[in-house]
Amino acid sequence: MTGSWALVRLILRRDRFILPLWVVVFGLLPITQTSAIAGLYTGEAELRRFAASMDANPAFTALYGHVLDWNAAALGLWRGGFTPVLVGLAVLLTVIRHTRAEEETGRRELLGSTVLSRHAGLTSALIVTTAASLVIGLIVLATFAAEYPVEGALAAGLGYAGTGIVFAAVGALAAQLTENAGGARGIAIAVLGGAYLLRGAGDTTDASWLSWLSPVAWPQRMRPFAGETWWPFALFVALAAALCCAAYLLAGRRDVAAGLLPPRLGPATAAPALAGPFALAWRLHRGSLLAWTLGFAVLGVVMGAAANAAMSAMAENKRLLDMLARLGGASAQSDMFVAAVLGIFGIAVSGYAVQAVLRMRAEETAQRAEPLLATPATRVAWTASHLVVAVLGPAAVLAVLGLSLGLTYGLGSGDVGTHLPRVLGASLAQLPAVWVLAAVATALFGVLPRLAAAAWGVLAAFLLFGQLGALLDLPEAVLDLSPFTHLPRLPGGDPEFTPYAVLTAIAAVLLAAGVYGFRRRDVAT
Amino acid sequence: MTNVITVSGLSKSFGRTRALDGLNLQVRAGEVHGFLGPNGAGKSTTIRVLLGLLRADSGTVRLLGGDPWKDAVELHRRLAYVPGDVTLWPNLSGGEVIDLLGRLRGGLDPRRRAELIERFELDPRKKGRAYSKGNRQKVALVAALASDAELLLLDEPTSGLDPLMEAVFTDCVREVKEQGRTVLLSSHILAEVEKLCDRVSIIRDGRTVETGTLDELRHLTRTSITAELASPVNGLAGVHDLRVDGSRVSFQVDTDRLDEVLKHLSASGVRSLTSRPPTLEELFMRHYRDESLAGAR
Numbered sequence: 045m046t047g048s049w050a051l052v053r054l055i056l057r058r059d060r061f062i063l064p065l066w067v068v069v070f071g072l073l074p075i076t077q078t079s080a081i082a083g084l085y086t087g088e089a090e091l092r093r094f095a096a097s098m099d100a101n102p103a104f105t106a107l108y109g110h111v112l113d114w115n116a117a118a119l120g121l122w123r124g125g126f127t128p129v130l131v132g133l134a135v136l137l138t139v140i141r142h143t144r145a146e147e148e149t150g151r152r153e154l155l156g157s158t159v160l161s162r163h164a165g166l167t168s169a170l171i172v173t174t175a176a177s178l179v180i181g182l183i184v185l186a187t188f189a190a191e192y193p194v195e196g197a198l199a200a201g202l203g204y205a206g207t208g209i210v211f212a213a214v215g216a217l218a219a220q221l222t223e224n225a226g227g228a229r230g231i232a233i234a235v236l237g238g239a240y241l242l243r244g245a246g247d248t249t250d251a252s253w254l255s256w257l258s259p260v261a262w263p264q265r266m267r268p269f270a271g272e273t274w275w276p277f278a279l280f281v282a283l284a285a286a287l288c289c290a291a292y293l294l295a296g297r298r299d300v301a302a303g304l305l306p307p308r309l310g311p312a313t314a315a316p317a318l319a320g321p322f323a324l325a326w327r328l329h330r331g332s333l334l335a336w337t338l339g340f341a342v343l344g345v346v347m348g349a350a351a352n353a354a355m356s357a358m359a360e361n362k363r364l365l366d367m368l369a370r371l372g373g374a375s376a377q378s379d380m381f382v383a384a385v386l387g388i389f390g391i392a393v394s395g396y397a398v399q400a401v402l403r404m405r406a407e408e409t410a411q412r413a414e415p416l417l418a419t420p421a422t423r424v425a426w427t428a429s430h431l432v433v434a435v436l437g438p439a440a441v442l443a444v445l446g447l448s449l450g451l452t453y454g455l456g457s458g459d460v461g462t463h464l465p466r467v468l469g470a471s472l473a474q475l476p477a478v479w480v481l482a483a484v485a486t487a488l489f490g491v492l493p494r495l496a497a498a499a500w501g502v503l504a505a506f507l508l509f510g511q512l513g514a515l516l517d518l519p520e521a522v523l524d525l526s527p528f529t530h531l532p533r534l535p536g537g538d539p540e541f542t543p544y545a546v547l548t549a550i551a552a553v554l555l556a557a558g559v560y561g562f563r564r565r566d567v568a569t
Numbered sequence: 570m571t572n573v574i575t576v577s578g579l580s581k582s583f584g585r586t587r588a589l590d591g592l593n594l595q596v597r598a599g600e601v602h603g604f605l606g607p608n609g610a611g612k613s614t615t616i617r618v619l620l621g622l623l624r625a626d627s628g629t630v631r632l633l634g635g636d637p638w639k640d641a642v643e644l645h646r647r648l649a650y651v652p653g654d655v656t657l658w659p660n661l662s663g664g665e666v667i668d669l670l671g672r673l674r675g676g677l678d679p680r681r682r683a684e685l686i687e688r689f690e691l692d693p694r695k696k697g698r699a700y701s702k703g704n705r706q707k708v709a710l711v712a713a714l715a716s717d718a719e720l721l722l723l724d725e726p727t728s729g730l731d732p733l734m735e736a737v738f739t740d741c742v743r744e745v746k747e748q749g750r751t752v753l754l755s756s757h758i759l760a761e762v763e764k765l766c767d768r769v770s771i772i773r774d775g776r777t778v779e780t781g782t783l784d785e786l787r788h789l790t791r792t793s794i795t796a797e798l799a800s801p802v803n804g805l806a807g808v809h810d811l812r813v814d815g816s817r818v819s820f821q822v823d824t825d826r827l828d829e830v831l832k833h834l835s836a837s838g839v840r841s842l843t844s845r846p847p848t849l850e851e852l853f854m855r856h857y858r859d860e861s862l863a864g865a866r
Contacts, residue, residue, distance in 0.1 A: 148698070223698065224659060224660075224698060308696075309662070309694040309695060309696070310660075310661065310662025310664070310665060310694055310695070310696050311662055311664060311665060311694065312662070312664040312693040312694045313664050313665070313668055313693070314664065314665040314666075314667075314668035314669055314672075315665075318665060318668065318669055318672075319668075319669070319672040319673075320672070320673065321673075323669075324658075324669060327658075327660075327661065328658065328660075331660075410656050411652060411654060411656045412656050412657070412658060414617075414620075414622060414652055415650065415652060415655075415670060415709065416670075416673065417620070417621075417622055417641075418620045418622070418645060418648075418650040418722075419645050419670060419673035419674050420642050420643075420645045420646045420673065420674065420675065421642075421645075421673050422641075422642050423641075564624075565624075566622065566623045566624055567617070567622040567623065569613065569614070569617060569622075569623070
């Protein structure tokens, strides 16, 4: 424990902006969504009808879990069913950032030579993330307790805090496995994604026991505002304790900076193909591009299956089918679902595009661009080598997503010929908006390099506009800032030409501005 | 003799920090030029301007007959660079980086590559993240030395190398010089510069304070003299750090007063005399001292 508190202060100093930001945002999201639903559906009858229609649609069950009760608080928490996953993501990234990433850069070694216990790094990261999880839980408790029954508020808060604590421990364990932080992040995020998919599978099929294996499902198993059950909180505590024990055990057995999975030697000479900036960029990007492509292929299958489940459930429910027929028919309904899923995934793929662009900034600040730019490789070629990945990579990811989603959806509904091209087209139709995000990041990199990371803020704002804009009643002028607002809803909508052309043109202009800016500015030293 | 590098009145600011303030530098073709200065004097900034990575605020910079900012790509075909702090891609092996950089410069000689890897005792199969600082430095050095570039820009190239590897580096630079290539060697290790360099420029606070051959610079400084005399000496004027211990005297004397002082000494009967030419160390220390005096003022 020696030195842990000093390191806690160091972590708080380094994360003094980002940590409070996500703690407060994630803490307030559930009550925001609850208030929005309470505002849209007034009175028991409307709420009951909303709850029934939502619960009848297995696609929503796959995304958010089961609707447990018709009251506004239960519905708001259900609608925010994805937020615990985001909490898990934030805590595991924070833990790895302050453990494995510190070891990888050698800063841990500098600190380790001072009066510091062997486990102080791990302990301090766990203290901070556990505290952050508890604060999120407290915000949820306080905001719900002000308007709704306190028992439900407590169960909701415990659910959020518990998820955070468990995934902090997942991050702690993953940080012991690999020598590089990127690998540890990959492992931990795969565990989180697997847990989310497991919950979706358990909630939409007869094998509901599957959900019990997923910590992401446990907040709902505590049934806040729906007849609270308290004992699932013990699951969080037990799992977190077990994972932490494993992490400490591994940390105690290994050398500083060493991993459990041994590093491998590389080739003594480069393959003939590794001969220019483009070959290098491909080498640097290929791992993460492959991971994204595979991840979205799996998500496509899961969501295609969910859309099918939605179709068959609606076919059994005569009354719902009649109601839906008036709204455009059951197929229009599942189209809407596919369009909604593609809308969310489009923003996620923009995350990939932004990350690919910002890789340039990372290469520059790590001084790895310098030796390349001191060769006859031009700045434009070097920039283009990364931008090709940022522009074509999302196309590959969206194509694979469209294929797997369209194929699963088409196979289930027995009409691959119709659905596959429609869904593939709809998926690729997200590209112009994705490119705008990539271009915003490029322009920032070229013109305002110090603010390049603000591209993430732009992406987060657009995500919020899409998810909460209508609920929060934001003015249209604000919503119009997001390129995703302008995309026609596909499949099912009218694929107009103009928005695509305008968005692509905006992206092209911003990309050109970024490249031009980088040609003219100093390279970071 | 033609100049490979001509810099005059070069200034560069980062925000309010003035990194270079009217710097002058002339490097002649075929010489090894020492670029000396304390940390933060502006050595790396100058080299980055020469590479066209930074844009000069004012002053003229010519490199191999071109403008390093405008003609960067053409000039880069003819030079090789070793950064002061080498960072490698964590998932590329050292051998891959050497080949990549070599191919970007237009190819490297595989025989020379193999020979250099052998001489520097580098394991080219290790991944970038597994190398120590010295080994990362070796990767960049092998890549640069294996090239046919006519100009080598080396930014503190031996930082992190052990003395044995430093000796290998010294040999390599001598070979490069024999081939008629030009080297700009930035350093704060004086012994290295004394061993290798034909001419030296000393910079401080972004300005050139001395430039010339080592001999020329020694004229600017003092010779240390220790003498055993037959009778006590009186009135040794114009000497520094005078210490008298019975018949033994030791002092330093400005080079232009050497003759006068020696005459004065021989008048007292010299039994033994040792004189030591000024080392670059002393030269350098004098500039540091001036700096700290200026700071105290």
